[in-house]
Amino acid sequence: MLQSSPVLQARGIEKSFLGVRALDRVDLTIRAGEVHALLGENGAGKSTLIKIITGAYRRDAGDILLDGEAIDPRDVKHAQALGIGTVYQEVNLLPNLSVAENLFLGRQPRRFGLVRTGEMHRRSRELLADYGLSIDVAAPLGSFSVAIRQIIAIARAVDLSGKVLVLDEPTASLDTAEVEMLFDVIRKLKSRGLGIVFITHFLDQVFRVADTVTVLRNGRLIDSRPVAGLTRRTVISLMLGRELAEEERRAGTAAEPDASADAAFRFTGYGRRGRIAPFDLSVGRGEVVGIAGLLGSGRTETAELLFGIEPADSGTAEIDGKPAALTSPRAAIAAGFGFCPEDRKVDGIVDDLSVRENIALALQARRGWAKPLSRREQVELADRYIKALDIRTASRETPIKFLSGGNQQKALLARWLATDPKLLILDEPTRGIDVGAHAEIIRLIETLRQDGMSLVVISSELEELVVYASRVAVLSDRVHVAELTGEDVTPDGILNAIAAAHGTASVEAA
Amino acid sequence: MSARLVDALKRLAPQLIALAVILALNAAVSRGFFDIQFQNGRLYGSLIDVLNRGAPVAILSIGMTLVIATRGIDLSVGAVMAICGAVGASLIAGGYSLPATLAATIGIGLICGLWNGALVALLDIQPIIATLILMVAGRGIAQLVTEGVILTFNDASFIFIGSGAALGLPMPVLIWVALGIVVALLVRSTALGLLIEAVGVNRRASSLAGVDSRSLLLAVYATSGLCAAVAGIIAAADIKGADANNAGLWLELDAILAVVIGGTSLLGGRFSIIGSLIGAMIIQSVNTGILLSGFPPEFNLIIKAAIIVVILVVQSPASRSLWTFVRPERRREPRQVERVAR
Numbered sequence: 001m002l003q004s005s006p007v008l009q010a011r012g013i014e015k016s017f018l019g020v021r022a023l024d025r026v027d028l029t030i031r032a033g034e035v036h037a038l039l040g041e042n043g044a045g046k047s048t049l050i051k052i053i054t055g056a057y058r059r060d061a062g063d064i065l066l067d068g069e070a071i072d073p074r075d076v077k078h079a080q081a082l083g084i085g086t087v088y089q090e091v092n093l094l095p096n097l098s099v100a101e102n103l104f105l106g107r108q109p110r111r112f113g114l115v116r117t118g119e120m121h122r123r124s125r126e127l128l129a130d131y132g133l134s135i136d137v138a139a140p141l142g143s144f145s146v147a148i149r150q151i152i153a154i155a156r157a158v159d160l161s162g163k164v165l166v167l168d169e170p171t172a173s174l175d176t177a178e179v180e181m182l183f184d185v186i187r188k189l190k191s192r193g194l195g196i197v198f199i200t201h202f203l204d205q206v207f208r209v210a211d212t213v214t215v216l217r218n219g220r221l222i223d224s225r226p227v228a229g230l231t232r233r234t235v236i237s238l239m240l241g242r243e244l245a246e247e248e249r250r251a252g253t254a255a256e257p258d259a260s261a262d263a264a265f266r267f268t269g270y271g272r273r274g275r276i277a278p279f280d281l282s283v284g285r286g287e288v289v290g291i292a293g294l295l296g297s298g299r300t301e302t303a304e305l306l307f308g309i310e311p312a313d314s315g316t317a318e319i320d321g322k323p324a325a326l327t328s329p330r331a332a333i334a335a336g337f338g339f340c341p342e343d344r345k346v347d348g349i350v351d352d353l354s355v356r357e358n359i360a361l362a363l364q365a366r367r368g369w370a371k372p373l374s375r376r377e378q379v380e381l382a383d384r385y386i387k388a389l390d391i392r393t394a395s396r397e398t399p400i401k402f403l404s405g406g407n408q409q410k411a412l413l414a415r416w417l418a419t420d421p422k423l424l425i426l427d428e429p430t431r432g433i434d435v436g437a438h439a440e441i442i443r444l445i446e447t448l449r450q451d452g453m454s455l456v457v458i459s460s461e462l463e464e465l466v467v468y469a470s471r472v473a474v475l476s477d478r479v480h481v482a483e484l485t486g487e488d489v490t491p492d493g494i495l496n497a498i499a500a501a502h503g504t505a506s507v508e509a510a
Numbered sequence: 511m512s513a514r515l516v517d518a519l520k521r522l523a524p525q526l527i528a529l530a531v532i533l534a535l536n537a538a539v540s541r542g543f544f545d546i547q548f549q550n551g552r553l554y555g556s557l558i559d560v561l562n563r564g565a566p567v568a569i570l571s572i573g574m575t576l577v578i579a580t581r582g583i584d585l586s587v588g589a590v591m592a593i594c595g596a597v598g599a600s601l602i603a604g605g606y607s608l609p610a611t612l613a614a615t616i617g618i619g620l621i622c623g624l625w626n627g628a629l630v631a632l633l634d635i636q637p638i639i640a641t642l643i644l645m646v647a648g649r650g651i652a653q654l655v656t657e658g659v660i661l662t663f664n665d666a667s668f669i670f671i672g673s674g675a676a677l678g679l680p681m682p683v684l685i686w687v688a689l690g691i692v693v694a695l696l697v698r699s700t701a702l703g704l705l706i707e708a709v710g711v712n713r714r715a716s717s718l719a720g721v722d723s724r725s726l727l728l729a730v731y732a733t734s735g736l737c738a739a740v741a742g743i744i745a746a747a748d749i750k751g752a753d754a755n756n757a758g759l760w761l762e763l764d765a766i767l768a769v770v771i772g773g774t775s776l777l778g779g780r781f782s783i784i785g786s787l788i789g790a791m792i793i794q795s796v797n798t799g800i801l802l803s804g805f806p807p808e809f810n811l812i813i814k815a816a817i818i819v820v821i822l823v824v825q826s827p828a829s830r831s832l833w834t835f836v837r838p839e840r841r842r843e844p845r846q847v848e849r850v851a852r
Contacts, residue, residue, distance in 0.1 A: 309718065333720040347718055352711045352779045353704075361708055364701045365720035372701035415719065 007032045007195040008164045013062035015048055022048045026221045028214055030164060030195035037210035038199045039239055041295050041460045044216040046199055050166055054086045055079035085157030086166040093153055095142030100124035102141050103156050127155055131185050147178035151185055166197040183209050201295050203232055215239055233499040240460045264454055265423050269315035276301040278314050279480035283454040290469030291458040292494045298478035299458045300342055303427045307339040308332040333366055338416030342427040348412045351401035355393050356382035358400045358411050363418045385414035406437025423454045462491040476501035525772055525788040528821050532795045540802035552675035564794030565682030566741040570765035571786040572693050573734030578769050580710045580730050581778025582637035587738040587765055589648025590622045591758030594742030596655035599752035603663040616739045623735020631727035652754035662751035672747025682744045694783040710778030764793055771821055
């Protein structure tokens with residue numbers, strides 16, 4: 001079966017957004033009759049790759065071959081006509097129309113210009129019978145569960161295209177029984193010879209339905225292997241960063257922080273219902289605490305809790321032994337916190353404003369509106385950090401949206417450094433930025449630590465994390481499951497902790 | 511310093527050119543448009559009339575600029591004008607002193623603005639819907655205040671605000687110029703301008719950077735309410751009465767138009783109060799010009815719409831890129847690249 005011919009091949013696909021490389025010479029081969037899981041963290045390039053294959057984006061370079069012939073999907077409709085169909089997590093059908101109308105939208109059987117409703121219903125029933133679905137096709141789509149809608153969307157996509165089916169996180173909002181139903185459908189389609197691309201964050205599901213796994217990271221193809229013979233741990237290690245350029249490795253000196261350092265920031269039983277289970281965390285002066293875990297494990301939730309974006313509803317926070325109420329970002333900033341969010345574009349940069357204004361923003365906000373930084377002070381501030389952090393920009397007055405990801409990240413770091421923070425929380429500080437800036441940011445974290453700043457750094461690049469972190473909290477399913485210290489802070493140690501947590505989780509679920 | 515003045519003039523060039531063209535057209539259709547006489551201690555002339563008649567829209571556009579800079583909109587200003595005119599007229603007719611009347615009226619305007627601000631900032635209701643509520647309810651409230659009739663008064667000091675003159679200029683002109691200067695100085699000499707622009711471009715990122723976006727939004731909508739109150743007082747003083755049905759009718763749209771013509775994007779961010787004031791004068795020049803030209807009044811709205819379409823098309827990014835296409839050697843704008851989150 002593995003020798004079946006490739007139905008879809010993508011070769012050397014490249015795509016950049018605003019000078020940031022989203023995909024760097026990525027290959028993907030889908031064979032007929034296989035379920036191909038596409039894995040990777042946020043920003044790894046999964047969606048970009050899928051959108052290129054399904055015609056939603058145009059590629060910058062590379063070839064797409066369908067049944068051995070080069071194709072160039074112009075848009076989603078064109079890709080569909082060629083034989084590539086997509087079903088997204090949020091089903092994009094029309095809930096107010098009937099099931100049959102959704103299935104035949106835009107191609108209703110007609111006679112003398114009138115829709116033949118009876119014929120349409122009959123064909124809908126036949127179509128859905130193939131999927132083991134016997135429902136009232138005249139009922140509005142909205143009256144059915146998400147799982148049923150998902151299957152109807154699949155039926156429509158397969159009927160329209162018929163060669164390759166892309167499922168973008170189809171199981172994200174389904175319960176266990178519904179997932180089972182969906183998997184039955186996937187297996188049935190597989191036996192019909194369709195190539196199926198399956199994007200998910202649930203590793204268990206990969207092992208249950210997928211034949212092949214392709215892992216992307218930072219826009220690059222990491223590996224593509226058959227599932228048979230793979231262990232959970234290997235897949236996790238492929239998804240999280242394992243390699244570090246020599247340059248970056250040298251950036252971090254493996255200096256241990258003062259063992260005597262008292263915890264300057266101590267969070268006890270800190271948590272928020274529905275976001276993250278209560279955890280204990282302490283950060284010493286001049287210490288970097290790392291946070292590791294897979295996507296959705298509660299990494300960002302932890303950061304948002306610490307920074308007061310989603311205030312804690314249990315536990316206490318202490319700063320230098322004094323209780324602190326971190327009820328909002330403003331309160332956290334007043335306590336000396338700074339936060340560089342994971343989603344720079346949405347939560348970080350103010351894209352139309354200049355680099356100067358972006359750097360001055362947090363300091364100005366803390367001083368209040370009545371005490372403006374003069375133009376001259378802002379210029380000095382911006383120039384100082386542009387020089388110190390080597391922010392590459394045409395001028396300090398350039399709107400920050402024209403900077404590359406790495407330079408935007410450095411400008412955001414500058415925004416917080418200008419406020420002279422005591423605790424800096426960095427959520428994926430090196431995600432989606434180029435290699436050069438990558439090393440510089442690692443070096444900067446090290447320098448700040450040596451200067452006595454406390455840092456909490458979330459990263460899925462484990463090799464990188466162990467360079468600067470003296471302790472690593474490991475998260476799984478929104479619970480802090482382990483805290484590694486000293487000798488245990490190695491990529492392998494972290495991987496083992498994550499894999500162990502996943503093992504128990506699936507045992508519990510079973 | 512002078513370099514920044516040149517920059518400012520460059521930025522406002524499209525508005526200034528549009529104003530000059532409209533004024534030239536006015537002069538062409540009406541001989542003596544630029545004539546100004548000095549009589550009885552004040553200036554008279556069509557130009558002065560433009561400045562005077564344009565006062566309500568100019569004043570509304572000051573507050574509207576700040577609201578739009580936060581990516582909001584305030585549809586209620588016309589109705590708030592009516593409420594404040596009604597309150598002012600009934601208080602002054604009821605024998606209250608001028609300072610008490612003005613203070614109460616402006617207070618009502620601030621409360622209206624805070625109501626809008628609370629809906630937008632605290633309840634996160636979309637500004638267009640939040641302010642639509644008061645736009646609809648406001649005229650009803652004004653009618654309740656006037657008890658359904660046109661309330662007239664003859665307090666000379668109140669009437670002076672609408673039709674008096676000082677320093678040779680009509681009071682409304684002095685008021686809008688002064689208010690414009692005060693607000694522009696306030697936002698530009700403090701950090702308010704930067705913070706408003708930051709919230710308008712990306713409210714979430716600004717809040718995460720520590721900007722108190724809620725208070726800022728409340729303050730901005732309150733300012734808009736205050737401006738509407740001042741405009742309402744002028745409108746009432748001008749006709750010596752409060753007309754709950756017609757005071758400020760459709761002026762919210764003129765104010766929004768003035769802001770857009772003035773170069774502030776409805777998407778929020780960068781704003782220019784001076785640009786909006788010029789925009790208000792452009793709109794008033796069009797109104798005055800149509801009246802002076804002797805066109806049948808049925809054509810007024812259509813001609814006005816046509817002129818505004820031309821102004822907006824000339825200012826639009828599309829025609830600007832067409833312009834750079836025509837003159838390729840001047841193409842210096844950074845290329846707008848696809849921005850899609852991965």
